[in-house]
Amino acid sequence: MAARVTVSLDAHLAxxxxxxxxxxxxxxxxxxxxxxxxxxxxxxxxxxxxPDDGSRVSDLQPYQPPEG
Known part of the structure; x- marks a missing residue:
């Protein structure tokens, strides 16, 4: 059986x-x-x-608007 914790809560919120x-x-x-x-x-x-997985975004290049 998992441990139980008792928490007080505002009646309106409950x-x-x-x-x-x-x-x-x-x-x-x-x-x-x-x-x-x-x-x-x-x-x-x-x-x-x-979020610590920098390899997912390391290949992304910053956006550069088209020239012309």
């Missing part, structure tokens, strides 16, 4: 999260939001790559 996720339990609602946030981050990383 209600908004519950409405957004369609859950009746604030714990479940916040967990869904956090999991979604993490998945979005992973998908973004997969699309743009690692």
């Amino acid at each position: 209600i908004e999260v519950m409405l957004l996720t369609g859950t009746k339990n604030p714990q479940d609602a916040v967990e869904l939001i956090v999991r979604d946030y993490l998945e979005r981050g992973r998908r973004t990383e997969a699309r743009i790559g690692d």
Whole structure:
């Protein structure tokens, strides 16, 4: 079983999260939001790559407008 953490949250914020996720339990609602946030981050990383990966952009030349 994974470790659990208890976090205090403003009641209005908890209600908004519950409405957004369609859950009746604030714990479940916040967990869904956090999991979604993490998945979005992973998908973004997969699309743009690692920012430390300079080899992806090293071949790019700066834009030079056509002469004439």
